[in-house]
Amino acid sequence: MDVDEFPGTVHVTEISENARKHYHKTLTETYYFLECGPDAKMELNDEIIAVHTGISVVIPPGVRHRALGRMKVLIVVLPKFDPTDEWFD
Secondary structure (H helix, E strand, O other): OOOOOOOOEEEEEEEOOOOOOEEOOOOEEEEEEEEEOOOOEEEEOOEEEEOOOOOEEEEOOOOOEEEEOOEEEEEEEEOOOOOOOOEOO
């Protein structure tokens, strides 16, 4: 719900295949991992890290990123999510 008291968005996303690497110019995303397959990883710039249920990863503006493998994540976006702020190299 869009409310003045919270200047961001929160949503749950299920990822079942590798995402396309992208970045945001203004958005900061925080991924909190609710469920992870054994192959779940995140690519942050050129570093690949294993992720597991119960951890979070903060992705500042400008960081090229993508999810790898199967996972269900709670994503907190600040400021409010803007679909036009998704950039590809």
